[in-house]
Amino acid sequence: MAIEAVLNVDLDGPRISRHLYGHFAEHLGRCVYGGFYVGEDSDIPHERGLRLDVVDALRELSIPNLRWPGGCFADEYHWRDGIGPKEQRPVMVNTHWGGVEENNHFGTHEFMALCEMLGAEPYIAGNVGSGTVREMSEWVEYLTRAGDSPMARLRQANGRDEPWPVRFWGLGNEAWGCGGNMTAEHYAQEARRYGTYCRDYGDNKLYKIAAGANSADYAWTETLMKQLGPLGCRHIESTAYHALSVHYYTLTGPTWEQKGSATAFDTDEYYTTMVSAARIDEILSGHAAVMDCYDPGRSVGLVLDEWGTWFDVEPGTNPGFLYQQNTLRDALVAGTHFDVFHRHADRLVMANIAQTVNVLQAMILTDPDSQAMVLTPTYHVFRMNRGHQDATSLRVDFRTAPPSRRVGDATLTTVSMSASRKDGRLLISLSNLDADTAADVEIELRGGAVETVEALILTSGALQDHNTPQAPSAVTPRSYDGVTVAGGRLRAHLPAHSFVTVSGAL
Incomplete structure (x- = not known):
């Protein structure tokens, strides 16, 4: 039957923002180096070091935005290290992901060039954990201010005369964990402080996103909402931040240390994965319900800027690089997530899968030996669903x-x-x-x-x-x-x- x-x-429902099909690129494993960026001396076809077959494949998805530089990496990244002549950029240690050295050859100008090639809006996660208010404020000025100012002159000296349009700014990342191990109350004050000094320049109006909750931590969301207005407030006009994030990963294994294999799983493990994936509806509903108490007019956005499957790394790979294969199971997780996103389109304004290339539930895998590029089953779900972007649900x-x-x-x-x-x-x-x-x-x-x-x-x-x-x-x-x-x-x-x-x- x-x-x-x-x-x-x-009968029209809410508009499905194209930004629900957003992406995430962190300095993690081979996502940036060896994924997006192969360097200007590479034999792989590239433009200014940016791998062209990867760019072309992502254009096919009509990729709407790209979040960078993290993730946990964002809160140890100092943007001035990634500008100017490459040979003069300082080397840093990526303490979060594998303890490897990074030469900072992929920085602000390279990221903005990538976004222009993709036709995607940049979403920059600023450093609240180990940075300063001045550092983030000057990054906004460097990127978005026209005319004559200290940061505009520095940008011009580095080869870019006109500013870029950059709307989306994250005020740190996972402040409850790798972004500073803060309490919700302390972070809420930090978000107000950082948000205050991230300025609008010219026609570029910032959309500031506070680092929100881990999974079902609804108390974190309530603490941030209290900073914006009282219970029942009909319309919130915030200059500190305009949206809250939440992170939720689909996990299968019995412990964090044993997440299960990405490819060697049985039917029981498959169903456990799908139950975990289905919980995203409960998570989004819970945070939306808390936000509705303070913002029934729904002027504050909810942003799921990290989601996807998380399994054990592939055998023989660096455990800090989070490289996993991508099966039909991952594709079905993505398909059901999008159904949930569409139902929450009245509050959910952006979502970013973790991550775009070579990390976790990636769209694209690149082989370091053969240099081949592989499109994953998850990639195909994004492509098949392109028509939902900016459509009426x-x-x-x-x-x-x-x-x-x-x-x-x-x-x-x-x-x-x-x-x-x-x-x-x-x-x-x-x-x-x-x-x-x-x-x-x-x-x-x-x-x-x-x-x-x-x-x-x-x-x-x-x-x-x-x-x-x-x-x-x-x-x-x-x-x-x-x-x-x-x-x-x-x-x-x-x-x-x-x-x-x-x-x-x-």
Whole structure:
């Protein structure tokens, strides 16, 4: 029997910001060096040291923003070390990630050049943990102030006459941990202080993001919201910060030290992973509920600027580099996350997967031996979902209860979907998380007609399947004929462990 659902095509929901499809690049392992940046002497095709095949692949995703330089690294990074002639830049030790030395050849100008090549907005995480208010204030001036000023002259001396537009600024990172081990109360005061001295210059209006909670720490969120206004405040006009972040990772293993393998897992571990991934709905709902108490007008944004799967590193790799493979399981985690993001689009204004290249749940893996570039299954979910960016979300209601299964003490709903409308086209995303059993879905389309549809499917023979330099297309999307539409009803057959997108003109 088919699962029945209703989609009201003509009833607008919140707009799905393109920034929910954001990315994250930290100085960690081979994300920047060996991923984005190969250096100006590399034999790999590049422009000013920036690897061109990686840039081209990310352009295909319409990547909206890129967060940098961390992560934990942000709070030990001093931006002046990364400007000026490369041979004069000081070497530093990356104490958080592997204890390796960094030559600072990838700094502010290189990052801004990367964002320009990608067509992405920069999201810069400033140093609150070991930096100073003056340091961050001058970085804002260096990047965004036109005319004549000390930092503008320094930028011009380093080869950039005009300022860059940089809206998004993070006031530190994980202040409760690697960003300073602060209490919420202490960090709230620091955020107000740092935010005060991050100035708007010209037409560049900053959107300042306070370092928010770890997972379900709703008390941290409440402490930050109290700094912005009293309970029930209808409209908050903050000059200190405009949004709060939260971090949530999908974990599977029994302990932090044993997170489980990215590729060698059984079905039970798969379902445990999907239960952990599904908890993102609870996390976002909890923080939104706290924020609603202080900001019912929803003028303050919620930013999930680190999310994704976190498994053990691949055998034989540096444990501080967080290099893991990426299977069909990771793709299904991404697909269900996006369904949740779309439902929270009234409060959630940005999300950044951790991380873009060679780290954790990456879009792209580069092989240091063959220099090959591999697109991961997660990459393909981002590409299949491109049409949701800046689209109008559409509510999907189940008429019959979707299938579910017990996983330990939890119940996992195994069919997930979301929908949007943009430029006269409908896009529906559907996931079947059941490892072994197919599902049939019948959706009544109300308030709009779709005559024909096009469908893509991402699946493979095994949940553990992944792409490698030797088999780069083991898990890749293909056209799919298992979706039909007639008489105002759309019918989709979803094979076990599959992600499907359906699009059509309205």
